[in-house]
Amino acid sequence: MRAEIVVKGIVQGVGFRPFIYRTALENSLLGYVRNRGDAGVEIVVEGNESGVERFVSSLKDKRPPLSQIYDMSINYSKDKREFSRFSIIKSFEGGDLSGSVIPYDVSICDKCLEELRNPRNRRYDYFFITCTECGPRYTIIKKLPYDRPNTTMQDFPMCEECGMEYTNPLDRRFHAQTIACNKCGPNTFLTENSGKRLETSDPIKEAGRLVEEGYIVAVKGNGGFHIATSTTKSKPIMRLRNVKHRAQKPFAIMARDLETIRSFAEVNDAEAELLSSSTRPIVLLKKGKDYYLSELISPGLHNIGVMLPYTGLHYMLFNDVKEPAFVMTSANAPSEPIVTQNEEALEKLGSIVDFFLFHNRNIAQKCDDSLIRVHNREKLIIRRSRGYAPSPIHLRNSKKYCTLGVGAEENVNTCILIRDKAFVSQYIGDVERFETFRFLEEATRHLLRITKGRVNAIGCDLHPKFITTKLAQEFGREFEVPVFPVQHHYAHTLSLMEDRSIDEMVGIVCDGAGYGLDGNIWGGEILHCTMEGFSRLGHLQEQPMVGGDLAARYPLRMDAGILSKVADVSEWIFSKAKCFPYGEREVKIVLRQIEGKRMPMTSSCGRVLDAISALLGICCERTYEGEPAMKLESAASYGKDVLRLEPKISEGIVETTYLIHEIFENRDYYHIYDLAYSAEAYIAESLAKLAIEEADRIGLKDIGFSGGVAYNEHITLTIKKVVEENGFRFIVHDQVPPGDAGISFGQAVAANNSL
Numbered sequence: 100m101r102a103e104i105v106v107k108g109i110v111q112g113v114g115f116r117p118f119i120y121r122t123a124l125e126n127s128l129l130g131y132v133r134n135r136g137d138a139g140v141e142i143v144v145e146g147n148e149s150g151v152e153r154f155v156s157s158l159k160d161k162r163p164p165l166s167q168i169y170d171m172s173i174n175y176s177k178d179k180r181e182f183s184r185f186s187i188i189k190s191f192e193g194g195d196l197s198g199s200v201i202p203y204d205v206s207i208c209d210k211c212l213e214e215l216r217n218p219r220n221r222r223y224d225y226f227f228i229t230c231t232e233c234g235p236r237y238t239i240i241k242k243l244p245y246d247r248p249n250t251t252m253q254d255f256p257m258c259e260e261c262g263m264e265y266t267n268p269l270d271r272r273f274h275a276q277t278i279a280c281n282k283c284g285p286n287t288f289l290t291e292n293s294g295k296r297l298e299t300s301d302p303i304k305e306a307g308r309l310v311e312e313g314y315i316v317a318v319k320g321n322g323g324f325h326i327a328t329s330t331t332k333s334k335p336i337m338r339l340r341n342v343k344h345r346a347q348k349p350f351a352i353m354a355r356d357l358e359t360i361r362s363f364a365e366v367n368d369a370e371a372e373l374l375s376s377s378t379r380p381i382v383l384l385k386k387g388k389d390y391y392l393s394e395l396i397s398p399g400l401h402n403i404g405v406m407l408p409y410t411g412l413h414y415m416l417f418n419d420v421k422e423p424a425f426v427m428t429s430a431n432a433p434s435e436p437i438v439t440q441n442e443e444a445l446e447k448l449g450s451i452v453d454f455f456l457f458h459n460r461n462i463a464q465k466c467d468d469s470l471i472r473v474h475n476r477e478k479l480i481i482r483r484s485r486g487y488a489p490s491p492i493h494l495r496n497s498k499k500y501c502t503l504g505v506g507a508e509e510n511v512n513t514c515i516l517i518r519d520k521a522f523v524s525q526y527i528g529d530v531e532r533f534e535t536f537r538f539l540e541e542a543t544r545h546l547l548r549i550t551k552g553r554v555n556a557i558g559c560d561l562h563p564k565f566i567t568t569k570l571a572q573e574f575g576r577e578f579e580v581p582v583f584p585v586q587h588h589y590a591h592t593l594s595l596m597e598d599r600s601i602d603e604m605v606g607i608v609c610d611g612a613g614y615g616l617d618g619n620i621w622g623g624e625i626l627h628c629t630m631e632g633f634s635r636l637g638h639l640q641e642q643p644m645v646g647g648d649l650a651a652r653y654p655l656r657m658d659a660g661i662l663s664k665v666a667d668v669s670e671w672i673f674s675k676a677k678c679f680p681y682g683e684r685e686v687k688i689v690l691r692q693i694e695g696k697r698m699p700m701t702s703s704c705g706r707v708l709d710a711i712s713a714l715l716g717i718c719c720e721r722t723y724e725g726e727p728a729m730k731l732e733s734a735a736s737y738g739k740d741v742l743r744l745e746p747k748i749s750e751g752i753v754e755t756t757y758l759i760h761e762i763f764e765n766r767d768y769y770h771i772y773d774l775a776y777s778a779e780a781y782i783a784e785s786l787a788k789l790a791i792e793e794a795d796r797i798g799l800k801d802i803g804f805s806g807g808v809a810y811n812e813h814i815t816l817t818i819k820k821v822v823e824e825n826g827f828r829f830i831v832h833d834q835v836p837p838g839d840a841g842i843s844f845g846q847a848v849a850a851n852n853s854l
Contacts, residue, residue, distance in 0.1 A: 100151045101176045104142040106158065108169035109202045109490065111138050111245035114231030115166050116187050117273040122157045124268070126150035129182035134190040134244035137551050138200050141191060145178045165205060165232060165377070167490075169520070187274060190244040200522060200550055201240050203490050204321055204466065206379040206409035208233035210271065215411050221260070226303055226412040226458070227285050229277040233377070235321040237489060237525075239277070241463045243549055247276045251461040258283035285460035287412070292449045306456040307416040310425055314453040315339055317430055317444055321410060322466030322485050322525075323437035324430035324444050326452060327353075329393075329422055336395040336426060342451045344433060348723035349397035351381045351404040351468065354424035355417040360405055362423065363390045369476045378486025379409035380469035385736075396426065399718065401733040406468060409486075412458075429467050434531045436538040437465050464545065465538065466525045474812050480836045481810060482510070484526035489546060491520035492834045492844070495600040500555040500854050503574065504846030505543065505567045506530075507560045507587060507613075507839050509724060513543040514843035515552045516851055521597075521844055522550050523835075529724075530566050540570060556854050557582045558846030560590070562614035583846075583853045587613025588621055590845030591805040591837070592628040597848045598835045603629045604801040605636070605794040607786050607818065609808035610838070611651070611705035611725070620644070622703025622806075623753070625789050627797060630852050636793045637751030639707060639786075643698040645689055652721050653679060654709035656689055661710060661759045663693045678719040704782065704808050707755050711778045714762055715771040725807065731775050732811050738776030741769050746785035751793075753785040776813070783817035790818075791825050803830035809837035 106115075111134050119132040119142055128146040135141050144154055155173065162168060207215070211228045214220040222228045229235070239250045247253060257265060261280055264272040272278045279285065289302035299305045306316050306327075313335045315328045326343075328335040330352050340346055354360045357371060364384040366374070373382050381404040386397075397403045406427070408414045416425065429437045430448055438444045439462040444455060470482035480487075497519040504514040506527070513524045524542045528535050547554070559571035561584045568584070575582040585593075591613075592606035608624045615621035616635070623639030643660035644650035650657050655678055662668045672686055679685040692698060705728055712718045712727035717734050721727055744761060747754040758781050762774055769777075790802045802822050809815055809831065822829040835841040 100148045101143070101145045101178050102151050102155065103174040103176070104144070104155070104158070105135075105139055105172045106142065106168055107139045107171070109165070109167040109200060110140045111243070112202045112236045112240075112276065113165040114163040114275070115140055117231060117268065118163050120185060120187055120268055120273070122154055122161070123185040126154045128154055129185050131182070131186045131188045133188045134246065136190070136192040136243050138243050138245070138549065144185070145180065145182055163232070165202060190246050192244070200489050200491060201243065201245055202236040203378070203486050203488060204235045204238055205233045205377050206486070207411055207414070211411070212414065215414065222280055224301075224415060225281050225284070226287055226410070226415055227279050227460070228411045229275065229279070230271045231273065231275040232271070234277045238322045238462055238464045238466050239460075240549075245276060250276060251463050252277055252279070254461070255279055255284050285458050287456060287458045290455045290457065292452055292454065294445050294449075294455075297454075302456060303412055303415040304419050306454065307418060307420045309454055310416070311420040311422040315451065316454045316456055317448050317452040318412070318416070318456045319441070319444070319458050320412070321462070322464070323439045323462060324448065325427045326430045326448070327416075327425045327427050330396060330424045330426055331392060331422060333393040333395050336393050339426070339451070340395070346722050347398055347726060349400055349404060350426045350428040351406065352392070352396060352424045353406050353408060353413060353427035355408070357407065359423045360384070361387075363387050363392050364403060364405060367473065367476065369473050369478065373471055373473070373478065374405070374407050378469065379407055380471045380486055381406045383470065383472040383481070392424065399730045399733060401736045404470060434529050435534045436528055437467050439465050464525065464542075472810060472812075474815055477831070479810065479832065480834070481838065482526045482840060483512070483523060483836055488525040489522050489549070491522045492598070494519045494521060494597060498851050500851050501552050502556045502558060502847045502850040502854075503543070503552070503554045504558045504843035504850065505539070505571045505574070506843040506846070507562070507567060508565050510836075510839040511539060511567060512840055512843055513539065513546060514847045515546055515550055515554075516847045517550055517552055521847065522546055523844060526840065536566055536570070539567070543574075554578045554580055556580050556850040558585050558590070558850035560584065560614065560842070560846070561586045583850045585846045585849040586616060586633070587842070588624045588626060588806065589628060589633045590842050590849060592626055592633065592803060592845070593630075593848045594835050594841040594845030595803045595805045595830060595832055595837070596628065596630070597844065598832050599803075599830050601801055601803070601830060603799060604803045604830060605790050605797065605799055606803045606805060607790050608806045609704035609786070610806035612701065612703055620699060620701035620703060622701060622705055623707070623786070624702065625751070625786070625793055627793065637748075637753070637789045638702040639704055639753045640755045641700040641702050642706065642755060643693070644701050644706065645692050645698055647699055651706065651709070653719065654706070654713040654721065654727050655679070655719055657706050657710035658714050658759065659689050660693055660698065661756055662763060664756050665760050704806075707758070707782065708779075708808070710759060711762055711775065714759065715766065715774055717771065717775070728808070728811070732779070732813060734772050735775035735779050735813050738770065738772030738774070740777050740780045741773040742777035742781075744777065744781040746781065746788045748785060748789050751789065753789060758782070779811070779813050780817055783814040784821055787818045787821035791822065791827060794827060800828050801830055802827050805832065805837045805841070807838040
């Protein structure tokens with residue numbers, strides 16, 4: 100019997116061909132296996148019928164753990180007797196529109212870690228130790244098929260010993276494209292910030308000691324550079340904040356092991372599983388009662404982003420130090436993508452760090468660390484990048500067209516829908532700078548190449564001035580396809596609906612800002628959504644943004660505008676003059692703007708949360724996205740509902756002037772923690788009540804929650820409680836971020852539905 104098989108999925112770079120080879124030999128089959136240029140694998144086997152049947156069964160049941168089979172076509176025929184043995188043969192450059200894709204980067208496996216620590220092993224303390232089951236994939240691949248010459252490992256010819264392992268079917272590194280050792284692979288070196296090399300026998304261990312001593316070290320990883328320093332010393336963290344102009348934004352940290360994490364943070368089973376998984380994301384954890392790291396790591400917050408080592412180099416950094424964890428933040432200039440090249444690092448980071456830990460392997464694809472939070476044991480992806488991208492999201496049904504979504508303006512990524520899969524790029528960032536815009540364009544083209552996507556339509560944000568809108572139009576002209584603007588909050592809800600395989604729902608969508616159909620700024624919405632379109636059922640009360648975008652940066656401007664509707668706030672706002680950059684002079688301008696009543700209006704939930712944060716003195720200036728609202732949540736985590744405000748809803752509008760005024764009137768009578776909790780409770784209960792009323796009127800049972808505010812655990816769980824107590828089903832995201840990092844997915848879905 101002969102079987103001609105084409106397997107599609109994540110089957111390159113995961114030990115699939117060696118698995119096929121061994122399985123064929125076990126069943127006494129002849130033939131070949133080879134990679135294809137569309138990221139699939141082609142197999143031909145010949146032998147007796149029972150052997151072929153066992154072989155096919157093994158493909159499905161015993162495949163390598165990192166592989167995923169999306170589709171497998173088998174053509175049976177008579178044995179042609181054209182083979183004398185089974186072989187792994189040269190890859191085939193061709194292929195069709197497959198929707199296969201290369202795998203994501205995988206953290207070091209236990210077997211490699213054991214070898215790394217074994218003095219008798221020839222890869223003892225070799226930082227780039229990998230095998231077919233672990234190591235970089237996406238970040239080293241330049242083009243398909245996944246063979247060493249098509250990766251950044253092409254610069255490192257195998258030594259004799261590695262070559263023997265590579266060709267030995269019984270070896271764990273049989274056809275491992277990243278195979279290397281101290282003799283033939285990449286190496287590390289340590290330099291001063293000027294680029295001058297330091298003479299040291301062990302650059303990695305020396306870098307670890309420097310970090311422990313309080314120096315700032317740029318460390319080159321798989322997907323880019325990190326900036327590392329001590330977590331127990333505040334002085335280097337403060338210096339890092341000063342030189343990076345990052346006054347308050349939290350830093351991610353890397354801890355040596357799970358036991359150490361538990362010494363300073365709370366870790367439940369779901370969080371422990373994520374931390375230890377092969378993807379090794381940053382997990383947002385609550386600080387423990389005995390938290391002893393520097394408060395400057397995540398100032399004003401009750402949580403901290405923590406990850407475990409995911410490369411041999413990371414583990415080696417901890418070898419000779421007592422430091423429990425290192426600050427390990429992405430190395431990039433403000434609003435620019437992560438730095439990946441050595442010369443670029445010296446140029447952009449030389450004034451920030453004291454030392455560089457380099458290696459001499461190039462990085463093909465920039466890739467930041469992923470970030471996840473757990474709500475009530477359910478994961479919520481904040482940033483879907485290393486360890487996830489470009490692994491696809493499976494759709495409930497096959498799409499007729501290939502469509503592209505390009506995101507909004509913040510937390511941007513790109514998404515391609517092909518048949519029954521959505522391929523989401525790595526995290527790109529905020530496209531304010533040309534460098535980030537160029538990264539977005541390059542990442543989009545790369546994703547199209549590796550998926551062989553032929554775009555039929557493009558979805559973009561409704562805002563006409565977004566740079567992503569202009570990129571979509573440029574792509575539209577280049578590909579000669581239509582471009583469909585998609586309302587921001589509808590894209591959020593479509594993302595949620597497709598993520599959870601739902602055709603119709605009432606969606607609660609809360610975030611900072613989104614361009615509305617009426618030209619105003621939306622952000623606290625109740626929408627009735629289907630795959631064909633949406634209607635706006637209700638929203639938070641529209642409030643004036645005194646000074647326009649300045650109100651987002653200095654939320655006391657929001658308070659002044661809101662409170663002026665019900666009280667004379669001039670005396671109070673003058674008492675807060677020191678919170679404004681230009682003091683009393685600026686306060687006078689604010690009051691004149693309020694009198695003129697010519698201000699943009701917004702229904703944004705984010706702006707209301709910011710206003711409450713500023714009103715309570717928690718955060719009066721936003722130095723990074725979401726800061727006032729995040730610090731409000733942290734304050735609320737220690738509080739209780741003392742005001743017990745009943746929702747005030749009129750004609751589909753949730754009153755927020757009432758809320759702000761109640762907080763203002765009670766600010767001297769209750770602790771700010773309790774007022775923060777009370778405010779969040781009011782917003783959550785009011786939105787839930789309005790959504791329930793509208794869902795009941797329409798006859799729907801599904802109520803979803805999306806947008807950046809969905810990261811707020813208190814608000815999310817409060818809405819969930821109210822919705823479920825009233826007999827409705829509460830829907831939240833699973834595989835796609837609820838924030839703007841999920842927008843491109845919703846845009847691509849909308850574009851597909853529009854054709």
